[in-house]
Structures are given as structure tokens and as C-alpha cells.
Amino acid sequence: MNLQNDPQSFALMKFGIGQPVRRTEDPMLVRGEGCYTDDIKLTGEAYAVMVRSRIAHGVIKGIDTAAARNMPGVLGVYTGADLAAYGTLKCIVPFNNRDGTPMKRPPRPALATDKVRFVGDPVAFVVADTLLQAKDAAEAVEVDIDALPAVVRPEEAARPGAPLIHDEAPGNVALDYHFGDSEQVAAAFAKAAHVTRLKLVNSRVVVNAMEPRAAIGIHDPASGRFTLHAPSQGAFGMRGNMAEILKVEPKQVRILTGHVGGSFGMKSAPFPEYVCVLHAARALGRPVKWTDERSGSFVSDSHGRDHDLTAELALDADGTFLALRITNFGNMGGFLAQVAPMPSTLNTVKNVQSVYRTPLIEVSTKCMFTNTSHVSAYRGAGRPEGNYYMERVIDAAAAEMGIDRVELRRRNQIRPREIPIKTASGSTYDSGDFPGVLKHALEVADVKGFARRKRESRKRGKVRGLGIGSFLEVTAPPSKEMGGIRFEADGTVTIITGTLDYGQGHAAPFAQVLSDKLGIPFERIRLLQGDSDELLAGGGTGGSKSIMHSGTAIVEASAKVIDQGKQIASHVLEAAAADIEFAHGRFVIAGTDRAIGIMELADKLRSGLNLPEGYRPRSTSATSATAPAPPPIPTAVMSARSSWIPTPA
Numbered sequence: 053m054n055l056q057n058d059p060q061s062f063a064l065m066k067f068g069i070g071q072p073v074r075r076t077e078d079p080m081l082v083r084g085e086g087c088y089t090d091d092i093k094l095t096g097e098a099y100a101v102m103v104r105s106r107i108a109h110g111v112i113k114g115i116d117t118a119a120a121r122n123m124p125g126v127l128g129v130y131t132g133a134d135l136a137a138y139g140t141l142k143c144i145v146p147f148n149n150r151d152g153t154p155m156k157r158p159p160r161p162a163l164a165t166d167k168v169r170f171v172g173d174p175v176a177f178v179v180a181d182t183l184l185q186a187k188d189a190a191e192a193v194e195v196d197i198d199a200l201p202a203v204v205r206p207e208e209a210a211r212p213g214a215p216l217i218h219d220e221a222p223g224n225v226a227l228d229y230h231f232g233d234s235e236q237v238a239a240a241f242a243k244a245a246h247v248t249r250l251k252l253v254n255s256r257v258v259v260n261a262m263e264p265r266a267a268i269g270i271h272d273p274a275s276g277r278f279t280l281h282a283p284s285q286g287a288f289g290m291r292g293n294m295a296e297i298l299k300v301e302p303k304q305v306r307i308l309t310g311h312v313g314g315s316f317g318m319k320s321a322p323f324p325e326y327v328c329v330l331h332a333a334r335a336l337g338r339p340v341k342w343t344d345e346r347s348g349s350f351v352s353d354s355h356g357r358d359h360d361l362t363a364e365l366a367l368d369a370d371g372t373f374l375a376l377r378i379t380n381f382g383n384m385g386g387f388l389a390q391v392a393p394m395p396s397t398l399n400t401v402k403n404v405q406s407v408y409r410t411p412l413i414e415v416s417t418k419c420m421f422t423n424t425s426h427v428s429a430y431r432g433a434g435r436p437e438g439n440y441y442m443e444r445v446i447d448a449a450a451a452e453m454g455i456d457r458v459e460l461r462r463r464n465q466i467r468p469r470e471i472p473i474k475t476a477s478g479s480t481y482d483s484g485d486f487p488g489v490l491k492h493a494l495e496v497a498d499v500k501g502f503a504r505r506k507r508e509s510r511k512r513g514k515v516r517g518l519g520i521g522s523f524l525e526v527t528a529p530p531s532k533e534m535g536g537i538r539f540e541a542d543g544t545v546t547i548i549t550g551t552l553d554y555g556q557g558h559a560a561p562f563a564q565v566l567s568d569k570l571g572i573p574f575e576r577i578r579l580l581q582g583d584s585d586e587l588l589a590g591g592g593t594g595g596s597k598s599i600m601h602s603g604t605a606i607v608e609a610s611a612k613v614i615d616q617g618k619q620i621a622s623h624v625l626e627a628a629a630a631d632i633e634f635a636h637g638r639f640v641i642a643g644t645d646r647a648i649g650i651m652e653l654a655d656k657l658r659s660g661l662n663l664p665e666g667y668r669p670r671s672t673s674a675t676s677a678t679a680p681a682p683p684p685i686p687t688a689v690m691s692a693r694s695s696w697i698p699t700p701a
Contacts, residue, residue, distance in 0.1 A: 067567050067574035075557040086311040089266035089281050090343045097268070098127055100329055100342040101186040103176040103193045104351065105168035108204070108423040109215060110197040112166060115176055120192040125185030127336055129193065131176045132165035135331055139297040141322055143388035147397065150230035155419070156221040160387040162297075162327035168197060169217055169386030170423050172351025174324050179332045179340055202423035206381035207360040209420040217386060217421035224421045226384050229397040232377075232414030232476075240375035240412050244366035248449040254437055256358035256383065259430055263313025264344040265353060269329030273337065278305050278330050283312040284582070285320040286592020288534075288550045291584040293322045293390075298330065309582035312554035317429035318354050319554070320594060321390035325352075356430025358383035359396055359437065363445040371455045373464045375412035378404060378441060382419045382427075389428035393419045399434025402526045405477035406442045407486040408464045413476040429594070435525040443521040457520060458494065462487060465522075479526065490522065528595020534588045535605025536580075537566065537613055539654040545572050547606060548580045550590015551598040558598060565603045569610035570650055571637020613650075621648055623663060624656065 067073055080086060117129040140159035147155045164175050176193050180186035201215040208214060209224040217224050241247055268281040278298060284290045287307040295302040312319065325342050332340040344352065361380040367373055382396030401415045450457035465486045466473055472482045502518050509516040536548030547562050563577035580586060591601060614634045621639035622629040625646055633640050640647040648656075 067564055069564050069568045071564065073560050073564065073574070076559045076563065077553070077557065081311070088263050088311050088313055089268060089283055089309075090263075090341075092268060092281055092310070092341075094268065094270070094339040094341075096338040098179050098181060098332070098336060098338055098340045099183040099186045100177050100179045100325075100332060100340050101183070101190040102174045102325060102328070102342070102348065102352070103178065103190050103195065104171075104348070105164070105173040105175055105195065105197065106171060107168055107197050107199050108171050108202040109217070110168050110199040112164060112168060112175065113196040113198055115196070116194040117176065119194070120178055120189040123180075123185065123189045123192060125181040126178060126189045127181065128179045128332060129176065129189065130163070130179075130328065130332065130335075132161055132163035135162050135327060136165075137299070138162065138327055138331070139299055141297065141324065141327075141387070141390075143390060143392055144293075145391050145394055147227050147229060147393050149228040150416075151228070155227035155393070156218070156225070157388055158218040158220055160324075162324040167200075169421075170351075170425050172348070172425055173386060174328075174352070177325075177328045177332075177342075179336065204422050204424050205360065206358070206383040206418070206420035206422055209383075209422045210381060210418055215423070217423065221421055225418055226388055226421055227393050227397070227417070227419040229393065229417040229419065230415070231398075231401045232412065234414060237375045237377055237412050237414040241364070241366045241377070244374050245369040246367045246449070246453055248365045248367070248445055248452055250363045250445050250448045252359075252361050252363060252441065252444060254357045254359040254361065254440070256424075256427070257356045257430065258350050259314070259316070259318040259353050259356065260346075260349070261314035261318065261353075263311075264346065264349045265319060265323065265325070266341070266343040267323075267326050267329050268339055268341045269326070269331075269333035270339050271330065271334040271337075273334075276300070276304060278334075279308065280305070280326055280330060281308045281310070282326055283315065283319045283554070284309045284552065284592075285312075285315055285317075285554060285594055286550055286552050286590050287582050287584040288587040288590030289320075289592045290322065294326065294330075297322060297327055305584070307582075307584040309552060312552070315554040316431045317356070317433055317594065320592065321354070321428065323352070351425055353425070354389050354428035354430070355385070355425050356427065357395070357437065358424075358427050361441065363441045365445045365449050367449060367453065371449070371453055371460050371463055373408060373410045375414070376404065376410050376442070376445070377413075378415045378417075380415065380417040382417050383422050383424060384419050385422060385424045385426035387421075387426050388419075389426040391433070392426065392428050393417075395427075395429060395432075395434035395437055397434075399526070400438045400441070402477050402479060403435045403438025403524070404442050405475045405479065406439055406524045407466055407484070407522045408442070408461075409466045409470065409473070409475075410464070411476055432525070433595070439521070439523045439525070458490070458499075461520070461522060462490060465490065484524075486522065486524075525596065527597045527600070528591075531591030531597075531601065532589040533591050533601040533605045535602060535607070535609035536586070536588075537570075537606070537609045538580075539651075539657075540578075541658060543651070543655070544576050544578050546578050546580050548586050549602040549605065550581075550587050551593045551602045552581050553579075554593065556593065556598065558593075558602070561599055562602060562606060565599075565606045566610065569607055570613060571635075572650065576651075617650060617653060620657070620661070620663070621653060624648055624653065624661070 178189040203209045270279040290307045295305045329340045364377040366375045450460040506516045534550045538546040559579040618632040627641045638647045
């Protein structure tokens, strides 16, 4: 086709895959027109406030709620006994200890009943007509706690005589993890010309999202169905987790997520407050809202990092890496969060390899319970950690051996000629020019001119430093994902997917994929996410995998739209389906100029295209066999859905 005379081709050149386009959701957000959970106002809405422990570790002797119950506007005061019928919050990753036994996963109820295990541990909550009434009543709840000794550092929690957090976890060990061949690593260290040992503290971080966590619980007594408005990283997965806790079928739970003001792991899992508002909604027969405040977020959100470790690097006389050994104590907090052990164990292993051909890697991690807020995935979930450990120990080795730190990295980088390569971490690298990237970075940064810039800065009373580091990450593991394409009555096209945007900007790149594959005008594409009722599957967003998983699912759904569209176009154009070709958004009879655009075909279907009795398909609607089919879609709607299960590398 002649691009000079084809406006559609020009549109694809402008908005297709890989082209720079503006984030389509930004104008609304910068105007303050976003809709976050706290922005939702429901008729009859009541307000919940949590009562949290101010003691890090202690036995609950009693909770006096009488005064709070009698205060103005109070609708209910609830403790752990009221929530006894529900399930518990769980860690879902199935790790085993180095001896093959399962890791310790003490159950966590929504409200503490026997002991408190960290400052912020929820013990009760109050629901009232107004937020101020709920706050006043929450302060009137008296919690009698017999304080116990506490421990907050993971390495200290492993010492003999440390306070025991859970009776079922002796020595406070949740998981004793090991990766690698200890004997081979020990042999490499024994023959090394130089060994660098570096003790590090990877500091705990609080997420401090711009939008605090919030939730609105709704219960329909007629159907028994729960609806939860809450920020999440994937409504489909959250539905399954909440259904298990509530002990109902997944179809009895609907998760709705609007805009999300930051998460990066923290808002991916159920929290105690979500169980609380749903229970109260059922008990009171009205919607119940909870919105955290900054002081509450700091002690109730999952945190990130928090590791005490020793990194050891064995090198020969030339500075060639022989083996790397990481001995780690990972802080889990008072309970195991949903994926708590991942960052300090498997993800550290996968990422500490980085761009270097270290032939042997050993990682030993004790995941420890402490009297602190729970730790989980945040901003990389072990990816920054692994890279950080490697880069720090390389810098230390370079200084100790008197080798330039750039040169030491260059000597040990995997070369393009060595790829594909099976690494010691178990990953296979199939591409990459790491020395080339390093060379380019040095040039762009003008490292040769750094000494001059440092002298100039010193003259102005300023201090200038130069850091260097290589960074290579694994993404999250493969998961089932949905791609849906729906042609709407107003002439727009909706993409439906199980991933969820919480700041990444999914709308534009997903629209680029669809525009590229179906020739649909970019400006007419919309993104639907965050409604579990619309989803067949969904792995959620996390681990830098969204465009790979959702993008591929959209491509697969697009193929179904084209296939079914050819069948319908053959009737409209009065030609055999085998003679219909699709390109640049148009169904064309091969070798002719007779054609119909995909948007025009959708319009004809909406207008009641007269298809013969029994003609199939009667629309371009489709579902994937890899997930349960949704309710039938009206024939006036042209759509396709696909669930994609990628093949692991």
C-alpha cells in the first residue's frame, strides 16, 4: 500500500508500537479529576476507625469497649472475637527450609486476639455515623496489654534468648533458605587470591504513598454478595484472596479499584481493614468507609527491605570473580505478608548475578520474625537488593586490590560472544551487550572530565562524587492474563485487562498495541481495569511485566477479532471468507478495491446488520478456553477476550 496516500498508515506511524505518545490519562489527573477510593461517596455511608496497639509485644488481657459503644453516633465496636468466623491473612509463596520442611506461616487474623506483635497491630475498630465520632470513640476503647520484651532487628532476633514472637516458630525463624552448592563455594574461597567481606544493613523503608490506603465495604443482604472499593494492583487476584478470607465463593465478591496513588507492591495484598469494613457493612446493613491517615500508614502498611547481611566475593589474582556468598537475615516483621520471603531469598538470588559471569553463587537467608510492621514486596522486591549487594562488594574489592572499579567490572562482565549463557543463578541470558552499555555510560557521563568538574566544585565550596553501578533485573514470573476488546455503542473501543495502572501509565501503550494490530484510531481507544466482574483472568501489575503479559493478550484477542471480522465482512462484501484479507484497519477482498473498515463493520453490527439465520459468527465476540467464559455478549457488540499463558523462559 502506498503510504503517501494512506492516512491510516500515517496514523499507525504516529501512534503504533514504539512511537512516542503522550500519557492519555495525565490531563485528567493533573486537573484533579481522578477518582480515588476516598473520593467515592455512597448513600448512608458510615465511617470506621482502627484501634491499634501502642505496644510492640504483649499479651492482650482484655479490651473494654463499653464506653465507646455509648458515645454519640457510634454504630458498632468490634474486636477479634467478632471476626472469628473469617479466615486469616496468609503468605502465599510455598518456600521450604533448607532441610526440606515447610516454612513457618503463623495465621494472622484481621484483629489480634491473643498477642500484639508490633506497634500498629490492629486490635479493634469503631464504626460511627461520622468520621469524628468514630475517632472520638476509638480513643475511648481501653486495651489492657501485658507488655513483653521486644526485638526489632532480624539478626538480634536469631540470637539465643531473644523474645519469641510466635510459639510455632522456634528461634523466630520463619524460613531458613539456602541456594547454591556450599562445598563448591567453600572450595572457591579456599583457593582465592583475595576475599572481600562486606557487612551491610539494607535499611527498612516505609512506602509513604501519595494516596493512603482506603476501603469501602458494601454487602447486599439479598444476594449475600460483598463489594469492596479499594486500591489494588489487580482486582482479579484481590477478589480470590478476599473470597478465601471471607469463606465465600469468588463470584460472591466484587473488587472495584479506581485510580491508585502509588503502591509498587504495598497495595497488592489484602489488609485487615478490608475484612473489617466488609464485616461491618454486613452487620450494619450500610456501606462502611475507612481511610488511613499518614501516622496510621506508617505503622500499618507493609514496609520494604530491612536486611542484615554479609556479602563475600572471592577473586583470583587478576580480579576474576570465583564465587559470591551472601549470608542474610531478612526482617519479616510480626507476621508474614503475602510474598514476604521473596525479596530476601529467591529474588536476591536471581538478581545478584547481574551482568557478571560469577560462576558460583550461594545465598543463605534466615527470614526472621520481629516486633515490627510486616515487610513485603516494594519497588523491585529483591531486584534492587541483589544488584546493590553485588555493586557494593565489587567497589570494596576494587579498593582492596588496587584495581580501578570500572576495570574490575569490565573484566567480569558477560561478553556478547558468551551469550546465550546459563548463569549460576539459574537464569539464561539470551541477549545483551553489557560492556557496550558500560562504555556508552562512561562516555555520556563524561567520566574523563570528572576530575575537572570536581576541582571547579571545590572552588565553590561544593562536594562532588561519582558513583557507578550496573543493574540487571528479572521480571515477575509468568501468569495468566486477559486481553479484552469491546466495540462500544458510542464508537469507542474498550480494552479490558487484568493488569492495573497505579502510576505506570498503561492506557497509552496498550492503546498503541491495539492501534497497531487493528488499525483503530488511537484517540478512540479506552482502557477498562479494576473491576473484577469484567475479568476472566488477571495476574495484576507487579514485577515489570504488564506490557509483556497484557500486550500479548491484547495481540491474541486482536487475532480473534480479525478472524471473526473476516467471517462477517465476507457476508457484507459478498465474498468467500477465504478471500478476505485484513490490513491497516480494513477488511479487503483480495485483489480488489472492495473493502470495509473495522469501525464501519462495528457500526453495521450495532445498527442491526441482517445476518442470515444460523450464520456464525453473529458478532466478533470471543472468549478464551483458558479461563471461564463470561456471560454471553449481545450480538450488537463486537468484542474479543483472550487469556494468555506465556511459556517460561
